[in-house]
Amino acid sequence: MKKLNTYLLVLMGVFALTWSACTDSYDYDPAEEIAGAQVYFSTAMPSQVNLAKNATSFDVTVSRINTTEALTVNLTTTDKSGLFTIPTTANFATGAETIKLSIGYDPDKLEYDDFKAITIAIADANLTTPYGTSTYSFKAGIPAPWTSLGNAIFSDAFLFEKTYQVELQQNDLDPTMYRLVDPYSQGLEAEGLSTHGDQSPYLTFQILKAGDMINKVKITTDGLVHFDAYCTGFYNTSNDYNKNVDAHHPSDFTNFQAESFWMYSTVKAYTKEGKPAIVQLAPYYYMDGLGGWDYSQKDGVVRIAFPGIVLTDYTxxxxxxxxxxxxxxxxxxxxxxxxxxxxxxxxxxxxxxxxxxxxxxxxxxxxxxxxxxxxxxxxxxxxxxxxxxxxxxxxxxxxxxxxxxxxxxxxxxxxSPFDDLLQGTSIDDYVGNWLIPAATSSASGNLAASVKKVDNQTLVVKGLLGEDGYDDTFYLDYDKETGWIILAPQDVEPYDGYDAVLALINSSAGKLTTKEYFVGGLTKDGKLTFLNAESNTVEWDSFGYCAITDKGASLYSPYCKLIWSSVKKQSAEMNTKLLKGFSMQPLQMNKKTFSTAKNIKVAQTIDGVMVK
Missing domain, CATH: 2.60.40.10 (Immunoglobulins)
Structure with missing residues (x-):
């Protein structure tokens, strides 16, 4: 199902620009012809040069426009590392447009993944051109070698509903080191999450053994997993936060400097040969300078099933x-x-x-x-x-x-409000026709629906929308111990070509959730009353039908309220009157906007000082 996300409607003005003149001829000064050799560095050259362990030099290309004569160009160079031998001149032959500078190095003196800054510049400004760059700054080094193991199954339950096939690589020098290649781009696009494209290119993690160190703490447990902080790429626009959401190992924070806080990032299963099969990560999701969401003590948040492993759901x-x-x-x-x-x-x-x-x-x-x-x-x-x-x-x-x-x-x-709900109510006492108060932005009234028994644990509600050709069925769960019923978010029939859900709504804020639910029961006066479950993080005041459009979640029903009255006969005309002229309304998805007061922790309430 497409993901629910914040829907922003931006009205943009369209302006016409016009230009007119009253003459057909114009005077102009021709551009001055540029003299000299016009030597430059191509802007297409890389900002990082990956060197080979089995080589001793690499080339940098210098170009020129005027090729009529042989030319020697003096160069200035900067190499604070002192590990590279860089020519101080570029010597062009007659007719040559380019020359390759051979820069030497000793591969035994370069550490893996330690890239050094180098700058090469044309010394004589008279030989340069305004149409090219006279300076080339870049970094050079030997990247650590990685071997692809194939596609792993990746999931992040904090952000995504689905799992994704992502390439997993193992470090050739340190086989305890692994990395996923661009693990978030697929999910961000497929599930409609807001992003500025800042997601980290790799998610790098290491499988530890007892005796290894994290922040000067010697761990005592085999199979713990440490991972480098990374950007998920999700850009949180709710409440005007406008921040990327990063993922951190809890050891990045000063309040989590003990092994007991790191136990949920671990290897969950091994193969018969003792190799990792399933790894889970338990991040602290964090918006820089604001705060975040502590998932560091939870199972099943980020899961990585190694290639060839079937991911099981024991959550x-x-x-x-x-x-x-x-x-x-x-x-x-x-x-x-x-x-x-x-x-x-x-x-x-x-x-x-x-x-x-x-x-x-x-x-x-x-x-x-x-x-x-x-x-x-x-x-x-x-x-x-x-x-x-x-x-x-x-x-x-x-x-x-x-x-x-x-x-x-x-x-x-x-x-407690639950004291008003009668206990021990039979499932059969909920069967019948009910009037449900409802409202749109311009009208209010009652909708009628029928409730029927499916089995001893399930009730079905039908007819709430009264729209010909549309099956508005949804279900209620019955708990025989209390005699109460649960109204939970659920998939409903697609609407107008879009996937659709029945969701809980806060009508004043224009937000919805598919993760929380209502508990309902009969009161002494015979009303069917729904209350927010004790664990709900927001006071939801209604429910409704929402389509998952290309632009986000849109309500296609009125706000249906929570105190129902019994009626002898369902009236389709009543529903039609209230629903007439109703149009879809955009809503914010609470899971995506993360604006719940109990979920968000601001910087003042958590010790968010980074210790790395």
Whole structure:
């Protein structure tokens, strides 16, 4: 599906330039003829010259326009390294347009990837030309040799929905060093992300062993991965930030100078021969001078499956969606779990505090009580006291534990909007016709839709848009433990040739999300009321249908509100009246603009001092 991105509409004026004259003849002075040899350096010559380890010289071309006579041209040179032998004259034969300067070097004295600055200039200004450059400045050095291993499968879950085939190279001199060639350009273009083309040409990483050093810290764990800071190329225009988003290893920041902060950048799987098969990186995404997003303690952010390796998805997502109190006045915390495609089973536990690693180990060795899951859904845990808690999930596949996911939250046993939702409501009580308050930019009213039961865990909503020939179906998930339902973003039928989604919306800000959701239930007065899940980062006030156009996300429905009323009969005429004349409206995608207050950390609230 095409990615949702910020949609900017720019109105540009069109101006006509006119010119007129009242005479047909003009006087002019011819350009003065340029004398001399007119010696120059071609502007097409490279700014970096890659030298060979098995050579001792390279050539620089000097050109001239006037070739009638033999000519010796004096040169001035600058080479602070003192490692190059550079001629001080260029000697042209009669009729010769170019001469090659042979610059000598000793390859044994040059370090790999250490490029030295050199400048060559024509000493006599009378021999130059205004139509060419009289100075050539460049860098010369021997690049470290790399061997292509083929195409790896690359993904960055922070930016991209899809995976991409990207060339992976291994350093011939240090086989622990690898690099991806231009890993971000494909995704930026394919998924419609804003960019100024500043993405780094390489993503370079090194697989470490116990005893290696990072910032003078000796690590104790085999298989950790360090990577050089790089620019993703994503240019964040939200909130007028107008900054590139870079990716850093957490060791680049002064607050993360311990091995415990580096454990999520690691080799996730090895081949039978002991070679790396899957590597994951856990970057701190950062906008210079502003702040960023700390993904350094998360699994599955950047994943690299080496050539020939099938990338498996053993990830999980877990969210705290709220609390409910049963008729016996017992409190429960509710988790929503989404399992990766290759997860065979998972275990989840509710633990006090936020020591995720200890909890995951306890789940695996059985010292912490957990519940087993084999499919996506919600699960509740008794929780009688307020405080800081974490849901921790461990996924399993191929007979062993694979990855873990967690969410930490503040649990309160006091009053909550969820207290107004009736508990234990049967799925059948949601079946019927409902009036849904809705609004456009110029009108408001009610839409009618029918809710029917699909199975014991699913409800289907139809008829909300009432448009002939368009299937506006979307689904609600039912949780039998609480009796509540979940309205989550989802794919819907394409609209006008574009992919489309049902999304949560903040109508006042004109933003949407496809990552958060509503929790709904019946109230005492029979209303079907939807609330923001406890883990939502924005107060979403409505939902709607959005098309993913070439210019971004556009709403093609009214803003549908969150308190529904039961009605005996659905009225298609009512829907038609409100929808008449409605036109698509651009929205901002919250995942792409990253403008959520809880997600963005400004420079004053993080210690963003670089230590490299």
């Amino acid at each position: 999980a997502e877990v969210a705290y969606i709220g609390r409910y109190t049963d008729v016996s006045n017992k409190n429960y915390a509710i988790a929503k779990v989404t399992l990766g495609e290759d997860v065979e089973s998972a275990k989840i536990a509710l633990v006090s505090g936020e020591d995720i690693e200890a909890a995951a180990k306890g789940i695996i060795d059985g010292s912490i009580k957990s519940e087993e899951l084999t499919e996506n859904g919600t699960i509740t845990f008794p929780c009688d006291e307020g405080g800081v808690y974490s849901f921790v999930v461990v996924t399993y596949g191929s007979g062993e534990a694979q990855e873990n996911a967690s969410v930490t939250f503040n649990f309160s046993t006091g009053g």
